[in-house]
Amino acid sequence: MSEHLPHGGLIRKVWLGEADQYRDHLLRLDAASRRNRFAGAVSDEFVHDYADLSLGIDAVIHGFFVDGVLRGAAELRQIGTPLAREAEAAFSIEKTWQSHGVGSALLERTLLAARNRGLKFLHMACLADNKRMQQLARKFAAELSFDFANVVGEVATPRPTPLSLMREMVADSHGFATAMLDVQSRLLKPV
Numbered sequence: 001m002s003e004h005l006p007h008g009g010l011i012r013k014v015w016l017g018e019a020d021q022y023r024d025h026l027l028r029l030d031a032a033s034r035r036n037r038f039a040g041a042v043s044d045e046f047v048h049d050y051a052d053l054s055l056g057i058d059a060v061i062h063g064f065f066v067d068g069v070l071r072g073a074a075e076l077r078q079i080g081t082p083l084a085r086e087a088e089a090a091f092s093i094e095k096t097w098q099s100h101g102v103g104s105a106l107l108e109r110t111l112l113a114a115r116n117r118g119l120k121f122l123h124m125a126c127l128a129d130n131k132r133m134q135q136l137a138r139k140f141a142a143e144l145s146f147d148f149a150n151v152v153g154e155v156a157t158p159r160p161t162p163l164s165l166m167r168e169m170v171a172d173s174h175g176f177a178t179a180m181l182d183v184q185s186r187l188l189k190p191v
């Protein structure tokens with residue numbers, strides 16, 4: 001996977017027990033980013049409840065971590081009946097880390113996960129004035145055909161291939177190994 005991430009950053013899946021990290025990340029978003037993320041203004045209470053509920057079994061969340069702190073996330077959540085093969089995707093990157101290629105890397109991982117789950121249509125609640133998200137989606141025009149009037153993207157080649165499954169497995173084991181290193185280095189740090 002050709003990821004160009006800011007120095008010290010890594011992408012891995014967010015685990016079930018990491019709802020606190022996810023909540024704190026969403027609360028750190030500046031007002032404009034929070035509005036864009038949730039397609040409207042939402043309160044801190046809403047964000048608390050949302051983070052508690054979002055790490056369910058039907059969601060795949062990829063996180064961008066810097067020094068063990070979650071700074072960006074991409075949610076992929078299947079919606080509707082399994083036959084519909086539809087999902088919702090949502091991205092959130094903290095301001096300092098925006099425009100450094102993190103959104104591109106997270107969308108790449110999300111598309112791979114969508115393909116491996118046979119998902120064909122990706123819905124994104126994207127406000128009309130969110131040019132950056134629209135630019136980001138356009139970058140993946142070869143893999144994703146977008147209709148922004150309806151905010152639905154169609155994933156090209158929705159079927160998993162042995163190679164696409166292998167790419168996700170390799171990305172996961174890399175993420176797991178570095179996550180363990182993160183935990184160890186935090187344990188070893190003097191307090």
Ligand SMILES: CC(C)(COP(=O)(O)OP(=O)(O)OC[C@H]1O[C@@H](n2cnc3c(N)ncnc32)[C@H](O)[C@@H]1OP(=O)(O)O)[C@@H](O)C(=O)NCCC(=O)NCCS
Binds near residue numbers: 093100105131132133
């Ligand atoms: C929208 C968002 C996910 C994009 O992620 P990002 O990491 O900032 O984007 P990238 O750095 O990967 O840039 C993607 C493309 O957007 C465009 N872009 C980057 N910065 C931009 C800016 N300041 N203005 C306009 N377009 C911009 C570029 O075309 C870029 O691709 P390129 O650098 O290869 O030319 C991120 O900014 C974000 O989380 N914003 C707040 C929440 C949100 O809007 N979520 C989306 C709704 S679900």
